[in-house]
Structures are given as structure tokens and as C-alpha cells.
Amino acid sequence: MSARLPFAFRLVLGSELRLWAKADHTPVLWWRDDDARGPTGALEQLLNLARRHQAPVTLAAIAGPHLPLLVRRIERHPHVEIAVHGFTHQNRQPEGRGFGEIVETDEIDWVRNQLRATVMAFHRAGVSPSLFVPPWNNLQPQLLAALPDSPLRAISGFDQDAGVEDGVARLDTHLDVLRWKDGARFRGQWKFLIRMRRLLQQRRLTGQWEQPIGLLTHHLDHDHATWLFLERFLAAFPVKARADLMGDAAVEPEALRA
Ligand SMILES: [Zn+2]
Incomplete structure (x- = not known):
């Protein structure tokens, strides 16, 4: 592997x-x-990048008028999986409390209904996702409580180890290719790679060799430098499909109608 790694990758990793x-x-x-x-x-x-590197990608999508078109667009891409990215992706946190769609005072029933309506919208668009990705990776306890009653089987946030949390399987991302303060832009290869080295070190030192590391991208926000870096990154490191790491199966739409 290291023979064809770009200089910065070799130096840091x-x-x-x-x-x-x-x-x-x-x-x-x-x-x-x-x-x-x-x-x-x-x-x-993004689809071209994934195809060039034969890299499976989980696309966290937001329900809306164009979702059926999105589903149709990726139908012929067997390595692209669609996940549910929140209900409407609107920030409901009070000023100064960060970002998130579910707030502390929301009832579990409200969250359950939002989940049900959102999953139905995905089914109507022609896809049966099994993963929920909360916007801004803000994972509230009400969500974990409501998920087992939905056809969604798993959740993905940021920075935690893969495992099961309150009965819900979890697989996080860890490496955000963008930085967000004062507008989205490339995080920079050194910062990205140094963080990756730390994640690798942690896994090696604790013997958790199989503990996955998740790459996080936002295709609508990528500048040229981000695309270039991703090209190099995916050439250096093969990625696995989420379903292969979690082994959960998509649930048939029938489960919702019951
Ligand atoms: Zn988002």
C-alpha cells in the first residue's frame, strides 16, 4: 500500500x-x-468518484419534493445506499445551544410520529432505508427510544465506536473532510491525516483492529481542494459498505402498514 501513497499520507501515516x-x-x-x-x-x-474507486457510499438524504428523482438517479448504482437524514433537516435548538432537529422537551411520541412520516416518504419515493442519520450528528435520547418502533435498524452519528446503544446498532463517522466554522471548506490534508493517525493508533493500542473509521463528506459543500483530496484518499484506502459492517437488513415496507 505505502509505495503508491502520496507524500503527505506517507509522512503522517x-x-x-x-x-x-x-x-x-x-x-x-x-x-x-x-x-x-x-x-x-x-x-x-460524487457518484463518479465512488464509481472510479469502486467505493460503496451511504448517502444520507433529506425527504422532500426531489427525493423520488434522487432515488431514481442512484437506482443503477448498486454500491450507493440511501439513509434517512433527519425529518426535515431544520435546526430547532434554541439560540446558543448548537444545532439539532430534536430538542430536549420533545416527547418520544412526537419523535415516533416524525420518524414514521419520514420513513413513509422514503418508501413512497421507492426506497426502504434501514439507517437513520440525525442532522448535525445530534443524537438525542428520544430518538434512540423511538427508533426500535420504526423500520430503521441502525443509527449513525459522529466520533463514537461502533456498537449497540440502547438496543440500536450504531456506526459513526470520524473523519470530516470539511471544516465548518465561518463557512464550509476543506479541512486540510495535514489536519485530516493527523486525526486519522490518532484514530488508527487508538485502535492498534487497544487491539480493536476491526473497529471501523468513518469518512464523512457533504458533496454539496466540497471545494476543489476537497474533491482532489478525496480522489487521493479513496485511491489509497478501500472502503467497505456499511451493510457489510453492520449486517442489518432493510425492512420491507409491509412492516410500516401493520
Ligand atoms: Zn446534514
Whole structure:
């Protein structure tokens, strides 16, 4: 692997990757892209990138008028999975409390109804997702309480280990290719790679070789530098399909009508 790694990758990750190779392990990576609402030029760029590298990608999509078009657009891409990205992706947090769609005072029943209506919208658009991705990775307890009553089987946030939380399977992302303060832009290869080295180190030192590392992208917000970096990253590191890491199955729409 290291022979064809770009210089910065070699410099930051080289010695860590040698330790992995020595122990006969390969990092387990997966890829989630957020905020798709419909087909766009940026989506085409993402699909082309994924196809060039044969990289499975989980597309966290927002229900809306263009969702059926989005579903149709990716139908012929077997390696692209659609996930539910919130109800309407609107921030409801009070000023100064960060971002999130579910607030502290929301009842579980309200969350359950929102979930049901949203999943129905995806089914009507022609897709049966099994993963929920809360907007801004803001994972409130009401959501975990309501999910088991929905056809969704899993959840994805940011920075936690994969596992089961309150009966819900969880697979997070860890490496955000963008930085968000004062407008989205490329995080920069050094910052990204140094964080990746830390994630690899943690896994090696605790013997959690199989603990996945999730790449997080937002195709609508990528600048040129971000696309370039992703090209290099995906050439260097193969990613696995989310379903292969979690093994959960999509539930048939019938489950909702019961
Ligand atoms: Zn989002």
C-alpha cells in the first residue's frame, strides 16, 4: 500500500500503517455523505468518484419534493445506499445551544410520529432505508427510544465506536473532510491525516483492529481542494459498505402498514 501513497499520507501515516501491516491488519473504513436532496452536478461528481474507486457510499438524504428523482438517479448504482437524514433537516435548538432537529422537551411520541412520516416518504419515493442519520450528528435520547418502533435498524452519528446503544446498532463517522466554522471548506490534508493517525493508533493500542473509521463528506459543500483530496484518499484506502459492517437488513415496507 505505502509505495503508491502520496507524500503527505506517507509522512503522517507511514509508520502507523507499517505497524498495522506488521500485525497483519488493514484499517476498516466506510463512507457516509450527507445532505442529498435531489440530483445535482455535485451529486454526479460524487457518484463518479465512488464509481472510479469502486467505493460503496451511504448517502444520507433529506425527504422532500426531489427525493423520488434522487432515488431514481442512484437506482443503477448498486454500491450507493440511501439513509434517512433527519425529518426535515431544520435546526430547532434554541439560540446558543448548537444545532439539532430534536430538542430536549420533545416527547418520544412526537419523535415516533416524525420518524414514521419520514420513513413513509422514503418508501413512497421507492426506497426502504434501514439507517437513520440525525442532522448535525445530534443524537438525542428520544430518538434512540423511538427508533426500535420504526423500520430503521441502525443509527449513525459522529466520533463514537461502533456498537449497540440502547438496543440500536450504531456506526459513526470520524473523519470530516470539511471544516465548518465561518463557512464550509476543506479541512486540510495535514489536519485530516493527523486525526486519522490518532484514530488508527487508538485502535492498534487497544487491539480493536476491526473497529471501523468513518469518512464523512457533504458533496454539496466540497471545494476543489476537497474533491482532489478525496480522489487521493479513496485511491489509497478501500472502503467497505456499511451493510457489510453492520449486517442489518432493510425492512420491507409491509412492516410500516401493520
Ligand atoms: Zn446534514
